[in-house]
Amino acid sequence: xxxxxxxxxxASVATLLAATDQLLEKSYPGDSGARQPxxxxxxxxxxxxxxxxxxxxxxxxxxxxxxxxxSMLATKLNLAEPQRLAELVAEKLASEPIEDLRIxxxxxxxxxxxxxxxxxxxAAADSLAAAIAANKAPSFIGIRFKCFxxxxxxxxxxxLGLFIAQLLSRGQLPAGLRLTLPKVTTVDQVKxxxxxxxxxxxxxxLEPGTLxxxxxxxxxxxxxxxxxxxxxxGLIHAGQxxxxxxxxxxxxxxxxxxxxxxxxxxxxxxxxxxxxxxxVAVAGTGVELSDGSTNIxxxxxxxxxxxxxxxxxxxxxxxxxxxxxxxxxxxxxxxxTRYLAxxxxxxxxxxxxxTRLRNYVHQISSTIMDEPATARALARYIxxxxxxxxxxxxxxxELAQITLPELEAIALNRSHA
Numbered sequence: 001x002x003x004x005x006x007x008x009x010x011a012s013v014a015t016l017l018a019a020t021d022q023l024l025e026k027s028y029p030g031d032s033g034a035r036q037p038x039x040x041x042x043x044x045x046x047x048x049x050x051x052x053x054x055x056x057x058x059x060x061x062x063x064x065x066x067x068x069x070x071s072m073l074a075t076k077l078n079l080a081e082p083q084r085l086a087e088l089v090a091e092k093l094a095s096e097p098i099e100d101l102r103i104x105x106x107x108x109x110x111x112x113x114x115x116x117x118x119x120x121x122x123a124a125a126d127s128l129a130a131a132i133a134a135n136k137a138p139s140f141i142g143i144r145f146k147c148f149x150x151x152x153x154x155x156x157x158x159x160l161g162l163f164i165a166q167l168l169s170r171g172q173l174p175a176g177l178r179l180t181l182p183k184v185t186t187v188d189q190v191k192x193x194x195x196x197x198x199x200x201x202x203x204x205x206l207e208p209g210t211l212x213x214x215x216x217x218x219x220x221x222x223x224x225x226x227x228x229x230x231x232x233x234g235l236i237h238a239g240q241x242x243x244x245x246x247x248x249x250x251x252x253x254x255x256x257x258x259x260x261x262x263x264x265x266x267x268x269x270x271x272x273x274x275x276x277x278x279x280v281a282v283a284g285t286g287v288e289l290s291d292g293s294t295n296i297x298x299x300x301x302x303x304x305x306x307x308x309x310x311x312x313x314x315x316x317x318x319x320x321x322x323x324x325x326x327x328x329x330x331x332x333x334x335x336x337t338r339y340l341a342x343x344x345x346x347x348x349x350x351x352x353x354x355t356r357l358r359n360y361v362h363q364i365s366s367t368i369m370d371e372p373a374t375a376r377a378l379a380r381y382i383x384x385x386x387x388x389x390x391x392x393x394x395x396x397x398e399l400a401q402i403t404l405p406e407l408e409a410i411a412l413n414r415s416h417a
Contacts, residue, residue: 027237028284031380033412036288037100037140038342038388039329040178040247045105045143046120050131053138057097060335061090063298063305070336076306077313077337079344089339092389097335099388100140100326103128105159106147106182117155121162129170142178144216148189157196164211168204178244179213183252185221190235194242212242214290218249220256223274233281243287246278247328250292266292266315266327275324291319293328298337309337316341325384346385353378354399361402361410372413379411 043052064070067090074082103124105117112120124143131137143163146156160179167173181193197211215235217223222231236243253274254264265271275291282289294315298308312334319327320342329338358364360375385391386404393404400407 029286030284031412032286033408035139035387036245036325036384038325039098039327039338040100040102040140040290041098041329042102042104042108042144044108045103045117045124046109048101048103048124049127050134050136053096053098053101053136056332056335057093059332060097061093063333064336066090070340073309073336074340074344077310077340077344079313079340080348081344085340085343085347088343088389089336092339092343093335096139096389098138100176100178101138102178102180103141103143106144106156106180108144114155114158117159118162121159122166125163125166126170128174129167132171132174137174138176140176140178141174142176142180144180144182147183148181148192149183149185160196161200164200164204173206173210177211179211180216180247181213182216182249183218184215184235185219186225187231187235187238190215190238190243194238194240197242209241212244213239214245214247214288215239215243216247216249217274217278218252218256220253220274223277230277230281232278236281236285236287245288245290245326246282247290248275248278248292250328251295253292266294267318275322279323288326289324290326290328291315291324293330295330297331298333299331305333308333313337313341317345320345342388343385343390346381346388346390349381350385350391350395351399353381354396357382357400357402357407357410361400361406375410376413379407383407383411 041056061070064073067086070086070089071082074085079085105121109117109120121143128137128141131141143159145159145163146152148156164173179197181189184190193213197213198208200206201208201210217232222235225231232246236246248266248271250266250271251264254268254270255261257270259268259270271292275289278289281287294312296308296311298305298312316327316338319325327338329335357375357378360378382391382396382400386393386396386407396402396404396407402410
């Protein structure tokens with residue numbers, strides 16, 4: 001049979017698609033495999049201490065009523081394996097109550113004198129350095145500074161610079177450092193942040209690319225610009241590899257569209273639209289996506305706590321089902337339902353996912369014929385469960401009949417020696 005496509009034709013196709021190849025390699029590298037925290041906790045900048053995570057974990061456990069209370073709460077939420085979930089969550093609250101902590105110098109800190117904010121920034125950096133030295137820092141931690149709009153720009157930039165300088169004066173930057181740029185409206189604000197991170201690296205002798213940052217999507221202009229484009233997609237690529245994640249801001253965004261306070265929610269249609277656009281924007285880029293928060297706090301009388309826990313658990317389960325694996329928590333009493341709902345999500349599909357992955361890996365005949373892309377999705381689902389503590393290595397070995405390195409290799413589409 002004659003092949004009409006000679007080397008010259010193939011070379012012409014390669015030339016035609018060279019730009020496409022470069023675009024895919026540079027702008028859509030896929031999942032990096034780095035761990036993504038399942039939540040971000042925000043605390044005012046002057047309230048952080050090395051002991052805060054452990055205190056939150058202890059208080060959350062007390063609020064839930066201990067191991068028995070956690071099991072009862074899981075039962076009330078109609079979650080499977082309530083006793084097992086309670087044991088796993090109790091262990092999590094003791095060992096890693098906060099996965100990602102943001103020391104907040106924006107809305108949570110408010111507008112104070114420059115002297116007061118300077119002092120709080122330096123104290124926060126000192127506290128973080130002490131936490132790192134004592135092995136008490138969360139896996140991911142950093143600051144949120146004020147936005148780059150004209151009234152707060154200079155203050156936000158000063159806070160960023162002071163924090164990094166003070167932290168470096170006390171030692172190395174934490175591996176899980178997160179810098180949060182809030183209320184982004186235009187791509188140029190991201191470009192400005194790139195310029196600032198480059199300057200910081202140059203000043204302090206840091207390796208280029210060391211400082212990355214997350215962008216908070218809190219304004220409609222970054223979803224749809226005046227020219228009809230979607231800046232939220234463009235800003236990822238304008239970030240030159242420094243944008244680590246996009247975070248949806250529930251209340252600023254909803255308010256900017258005129259949604260009444262009583263209806264502002266992570267599940268309002270305006271929120272879903274914004275997050276749909278954000279989810280498409282991050283696809284294939286390796287940039288993470290986070291949902292927002294609910295300000296309905298489990299506190300006060302038992303009835304209010306039960307209702308707030310039920311709402312929080314439902315919202316967490318909802319964004320997980322939508323393929324958004326991170327959200328915000330504003331109060332220590334939200335930790336029980338953050339972990340109960342998240343662990344339940346990863347465990348409820350574990351049996352089916354593990355079996356399908358086993359059949360795929362070991363080429364066992366079954367009623368479902370999975371393709372490589374689906375196998376990667378199955379592996380990534382299980383891998384996320386392992387990373388956060390919902391699933392054990394023993395369960396993976398039993399169900400999928402593979403090791404954790406093999407699971408990770410499939411999840412990240414990498415060869416495993």
